[in-house]
Amino acid sequence: MTITVQKIQTENKLPNTTSVVIIGGGIVGVSAALTLAERNIPVVLIEKGHIAGEQSSRNLGWIRKTSRHYEDVPLALAADKLWQDMPQRIGHDLGYKRCGIMFLAENAEQMSNHSQWLNSVKSLNLDSRLLTAEEVKDLVPGGQKKWVGGVYTPSDGKAEPAIAATEIAKAAIKKGAIIIQHCAVRKLNLSEGKVTGVITEHGEIKCNKALLTGGAWSRRFLNNHGISLPTLPLVCSVLRTKEMQGPTNISVGGPDFSFRKHQNGGYILTQRGALDAPITLDHLTIGWRYLKQLKTQRGFLRVSVGSDFIKDLKIKRHWKANEISPFEQVRTSNPNSNPALIKEAIDNTRKAWPIFDNAEIDETWAGIIDVTPDSNPVIDHIKKIPGLTIATGFSGHGFGTGPAAGHLAADLVSNHTPIINPSPYKFERW
Template identity: 55%
Template sequence: MAPVIHPVRTTDDMSAATTVVVIGGGIVGLSAALVLVERGIPVVVLEKGRIAAEQSSRNLGWVRKTLRGIADAPLAIEAERLWQGMAERTGIDPGFRQSGIMYLARTEAEAAKHQAWLTSVAALGLDSRLVTGAEIDALVPGGKTKWHAGLYTASDARAEPTLANTAIATAAIAKGAVVVENCAVRALSMAGGRVAGVVTERGEIACDQVLLAGGIWSRRFLGNMGIGLPTLPLAASVLRTTPMEGPSQIAVGASDFSFRKRLDGGYTITQRGALFAPLTPDHLRIGLRYLPMLRAEWANVRIGLGRPFLADVALARRWRSTAVSPFERVRTFDPEVNSGLIDEAMCNLSAAWPVFNKARIAQCWAGMIDVTPDSLPVIGAVDKVPGLTLATGFSGHGFGTGPAAAQLAVDLMTGEPPLVSPAPYRPERLLH
């Protein structure tokens, strides 16, 4: 069962023409729409299902700078700044709280990796620091594990995915954006060698530019155009507890669990050290590109072969703009919860902080993460298709960096000075 998103009043009325069409109503697409209307640029957001119904509402809600690579850290820093002003900007509290994030190290080797990261980002002036086991006990009391050290960033934060997307969408609509749900984009329409509009299941909309922010669906959309975007799906299983007294407001990540306090008084918990990879034909097509990243970042990926493989085979890879698209056949991708990972998360966490033995699970869900070979998103123009810009492939970081990534994409579309250097995210590094 997916998290319940606070409802947004969208529209069924589509304009015949606009300036920008955004494909995808997740946090990046909605944030881009907000930036566009604030700059006086007409925009229509088209979502094949319900807004933020996939990973944008299913993520952990962490907003962090900690452990970002040096090339990616500026985007995270700008995202934090934008999150700080989100309640005032939208008129709705998105649950943003700078209550800190801490990564725990059981061993000296793990602590050394944290120290190496601190050294790599020293020039950025972050408030991140190594803390001792005694400091961990003071900051997150009640634990039974003897931790070697922790990497703590007091200014890191959290927000509520089920509130934040609603806040951003509501503000964008109030300022003039058009948001249409249950309307899939089947294809782009071209004229004179550049984008001239989009073909939807309800008809065509003329536009000057298109922003593709389709998450795990972006690869299939581009593939229909003969453009290869290497992204693979990884499923994360998550649970939330009923309201309870817990050890801290600080969000905590260890090698085999994580938890963070929720605005409703409960906790969001996952098995941080393991993700599930439901095998699909794409794993056979492009999987070898991921071997270096798997060794470095996702060593504990659980692999399964079953219904997802057959379901993916059944979805078309190529289709005409007059035909029903895969996006109409699957309005919302709702992966199965991996109960084994849920059990592991609760067992590992309860052993470390026994107070969680008293936790009552209120809900479990799973979300699908679109992962690139270098774990960095693709943000920028597609040279082969003038008028098309991408903001996708966020590799599990889309919620935290979403507002900044969206602004960067809009900057690049409109010729404004970019919020941060777009070089790490250039599409040509991955597209083929």
């Protein structure tokens, strides 16, 4: 979580009853709360730590269609419109800008991947286009590396994760949602298999609909109800520079670095070609589901076996409603950033654009990403538990689609016409 993250004051008295309880206050949960509140549907959002304490404040802030799976692009297009309209809707600017996003290629294989992606989304009429090496130079001057070219989408954008989810939460409250922080939902209360309430550490709220937007915790929550959601945790390390003169306002992704301008005038950098994979029991039990992904992303993961394995084993896998749950054991996941990856991020960026030689690091952090076997989320009703809907597993690219994903989840919960066709996000696809 970045130190620039905004915190908000919320209620602390649980209501006895409501229509919908949302479990988890990241960008997806708060966006769903906003949509439901606007429909005058009584809604309570419960967050174990604080709003946006996990992925939703720790991400890079990229809002992109570029390189998304074909079937995930309609959600991103719906989100673009929601981001654009957000200041009017909630009365606050979230730093959203259509700054453009560019991914570079340093060899023919990478260029062919960009070209294949562009072909795969041809029917969607995006403004994405391939770039030559010359065009890269013109758009982002001062580079030192030889690029074969790249792919560029001018309508892609960015927003500020340090304020986005919290401002959406504030607007949801103004429109009638109740939000409670520092309160974990331990379990669903079920009667004849259907949702009749949620049991929190401070008591029960009766409701007949629950929406789980628990990010990396959703797997553990569902597992305790006998439902297996395949998501694995990966850790991404990030740094923010102090205010500096940079090469461009476009967000740029190279093979082993990325940078985008922060609204404070600095840049957010990461080692784009590497994520930490501290092995846990889950990696051993469901890792085989990811073999296809691993084949295409060779060298992408920095696997380690160490204290995280033991730490994870100490977090409960099964618990009863009257027992302390994992969500109270870990209020906010706060993994350490990896100094080696932080160094690689800044070194690789400097090699490509030497203007970053002047960059001074203001802060570093890390966040846990919840990755599914096909890198797409689940936004669906859970048939085995009538009354339960989930929107989770955003696989490292759910900030950009967050407002639309929350909207879609709210549509499903309230039986509204869905904002886009939800079929790519079915739980049953596994």
